[in-house]
Amino acid sequence: MLNLSRAAADGAHFVEEVEKRSGQRLTHCYQCGKCTAGCPLAFSMDLMPHQVIRLVQLGLREEALDNKAVWLCSTCATCSTRCPKNVDLAALMDALRIMARREGRTRKGASTALFNRIFLDSVRRHGRAHELGIGLQHNLRSGKPFKDSDLARGLLVRGRLKFRPSRIKGAAEVARIFAEVKRMEDGQ
Amino acid sequence: MPRTGVFVCWCGSNIGGVVDCPGLAAEAARLPGVVISVDEKYMCSAPGQNKIIEAVREHRLNRVVVASCSPRLHEETFRKVLARAGLNPYLVEMANIREHCTWVHGPEPERARVKALSLIRRAAAKANRLQPLSGSRIPVTRRCLVIGGGIAGLQAALDVADAGHEVVLVEREPTLGGNMAKLDKTFPTLDCSACINTPKMVSAASHPNIRLYTWAEVESLTGYIGNFEAAIRQKARYVDHEKCTGCGICWEKCPTRVPSEFDAGMGDRKAIYIPFPQAVPNKPVIDREHCRYFKTGKCRICQKLCPTGAVDYEQEEETAVEKVGAVVAATGFSLFDWAGAYGEYGYGKYPDVITGLQFERLVNAAGPTGGKVRRPSDGAVPQTVVFVKCVGSRDEAKGRAYCSRICCMYTAKHALQVLEKVPGARVFVFYMDVRTAGKGYEEFYQRAVREGAVYVRGRVSKIYRDGGRLVVKGADTLLGRPVEVDADLVVLATAVEPAAGAAAVVRLLGVNADQDGFFQEAHPKLRPVETHTGGVFLAGACQAPRDIPDTVAQAGGAAAKVAGLLSRPELVTSPMVSSVNEALCSGCLLCVPVCPYRALEAGVITERINHHPARERVVVKVNTGLCQGCGACNAACRSGAVEVRGFTNEQILAELEALCL
Amino acid sequence: MNYTYYAGCSLHATGREFDLSARAVCGRLGIGLAEIPDWNCCGASPAHSTSHLLAVALSARNLALAEAQGAGDIVVPCAACYQRLAVARKELGEDPGLREQVARITGRDYAGRAGVRSLLEVLGGLDTEHLKAQVTRPLGGLKAACYYGCLLVRPPAVTGFDDPEDPRSMDDLVRLAGAEPVPWGYKTECCGAAHGVANEPVTLKLVRDILEVARRAGADCLVCACPLCQNNLDARQEHVNRVFGTDFGLPVLYFTQLLGWAFGLSDRDLGLDKLFVKFRPGV
Incomplete structure (x- = not known):
């Protein structure tokens, strides 16, 4: 049974942290459902977007972080653009993904989390994203080595994929940005 | 000889879009008595009205049929048109070919046309037999009775009194103020209720045009618009208010404590008491039921201590008679008895499950806790407070079907008050909808949310005690899940009902009540402060659940109606009332009890037939001031002696003939 | 008219033809594009989904490089890169603390002089007669x-x-x-x-x-x-x-x-x- 008084007591810090990271006031949301109504990804989600906010409002950390919905959000910001209360749900979803990753709760968004990690690895190493490399890595590490191989071949013959990453001169500088950010955030 | 004109209205496409109006007019021209028949886009518009006036003059018409909408909408309009054309205004008859025909038969235009023609034929048949009518004049007593001394009654009384008319204000409790006097703050401005209510109480009590009766009830009301007579029973106070100075020694020293009605049971009062410190009048009454002297014959402490000798155990109730020309009912509301109905919320056995009105007393600085939020069971400050809305409202199984309208807003106010008075408190509000239709209301509700009230959409299913806490089991329908809250205090927003005793007032005023017991207005939109009984008006929550701003506005509206009525020395009554053909009346008086307005009574006439000696005979007499022309007497009369003017048997039979034969 | 040009990673691979056509059309219209030297990836969704600071910092380096180049506003064909750079520009402009923190991270300051505009916005803002004149x-x-x-x-x-x-x-x-x-x-x-x-x-x-x-x-x-x-x-x-x-x-x-x-x-x-x-x- 979901005990709201206990959740409110246990979840107070959680609500504060989400508000701080997202810059959004949770109480602004009055649960009209317009975010869900317009969300192009809602069809694929386990929780509706308004329910994700509801869970945060009630202080339910685990459920708000450990779900598919936050990882299926594509940050298209349709919700934020149309919210009658000016809640930037896209920013809230970002905050939840960041917190979920920091707490190791990526189980339900494993594929997306893996993609993000590989993508950022690519940027850290080369300074730019190497699309072919990212796709291959993702295939290998998610156990689907031949996924999208037709697509990749089509792109290659049209000169729309590069075999080799283009490494920028300031790659080390970019790597330092990653390191600096990590140092600052871990130090928080 | 009737010379009747028929005027067929298109009402834009309302009628014209379904039936062929020029065709109808052409067919109507062939009806008996009809000398001209025309159509027009909007007969009620200036060109339409002028068309009628010109036709009356040109064709020397003496009867008019308007085939258009319901007479409820425009009969009065066309009567005025006839008056402008120089005809008696009652020589117009309407055929309702809109509501009764084209609006409901749109898909079948041919059958609609046949029906419309039938309706016009009926109207023409009646029109041919219409007679000129004129109302009678009755005098007006230029005083007003206001029943109820809450905010509605106070406002109505003050507005009428300020308009220069005398007011008799009757309040059944020992003080003016009503429910509003019990409130702490008022939404959405959070100004204190006492600060805006008590000055009105004082103004009413000291107004030169207001005669105040408190601790008194209206026993009976007779008469009719402009000429009522009210019997007012002044209950015994056992304190001579002429002598009493309101010093307070008596209630200080009285040894008997009784749960205070004013504090909704959250605090005590004495057996000799004023309900609250700012009561008006600020002088006590003795509660005979609990007074030790009245129960045992001993005590007399108050009498012994009273410095002016005002306590009088021998005082008896008295009845006063007041003549008035108008009456305002402002009897207010009571709260639904939730404890009798909601077993799932504990049937009232948990002291920490209270009503919103009880909460008002808890947060009121002048209340039993001095404004500290303390729960009744142990006086502890509650850390988690749950509000439950719609208790008895919108509940067809256990309570009332309607929305009580004020709860959403006062619950938001209560939530804010808890958050303000108890730092760190948690507030949960269970709701089905949040209804905030008022100026500044939505913003106020949002403020409560912003300050931290957690609104949970769903009804509460059960409240039970588990150790020292109350467990509230509800649902969050937005998550689609059952939830529960551990609460220290639960506040129920209970339904607003007509005041206890409202039914008796409805009866004594001869007005109607709706299915929920609220006073029935004459028309929900166009005559919201009037009743079907002439001269009786409505103010405040006696008519429907209503908040303070709306109550004050409506009371002002009722006062304006009263002032309008009392501004004239005489009234012209509607001529469409019953009349008695005394020659036919057998004096059986069967019609008297069927009259809902008590407009009929026995009378005696003296008559002489041929050369026999004069003799006296009983016949029924109509009080045209009371009669509303409903026709019940007409139906009950076996000898056909009683008829409603404008609806005579001859006219009705002619209509039936035109319709059915 | 001259702009600083930010292509972004996709325009060098899957979106190659966007880069080609953007340069060709701008050339025809007399718009000079000076590519930001040694630009880096804007970080895209993976960055802002992982660390707000990282997302801003990656874009901030590009903004600072562009500003240092001093060739006017930055024009971005790719909608995603455009939005990331514009978000970073807005946040850096509104929050001096963030600007300072990011400058420490990247070692470069961005004062907000170089604006961020999408290529669609730039072309849409051209004189219609000028555009029409090119239509053959x-x-x-x-x-x-x-x-x-x-x-x-x-x-x-x-x-x-x-x-x-x-x-x-x-x-x-x-x-x-x-x-x-x-x-x-x-x-x-x-x-x-x-x-x-x-x-x-x-x-x-x-x-x-x-x-x-x-x-x-x-x-x-x-x-x-x-x-x-x-x-x-x-x-x-x-x-x-x-x-x-x-x-x-x-x-x-x-x-x-x-x-x-x-x-x-x-x-x-x-x-x-x-x-x-x-x-x-x-x-």
């Missing part, structure tokens, strides 16, 4: 569904150059090129490109919906301004047909390609040969 091969009433996607117009507080619910800048350009923009309801729906790698089935459904609505609106082609959208809608079209049993064959091209075609530029210059679904106006 009008598109003869070709029906085009202009697809803006998410990031070009949202959030409006960041982008703001066009209406977020009914953007018209691309429609206007398409009309200038002699094509007929069709009114349709999916101008700004998300195509799910961000999930193309990680959650393909979700993406395919969104692509199918967009193609379907465009076709029902009578479109002969889709015109877009984002390499993620273009790649998603064009390269995955065959896959969509396989999965859903559909028979879409709608060319999906960049607005710069469409404009360039009307300007009489060659297929090769515009990268039209790189499309999966061939664009053959008038055939």
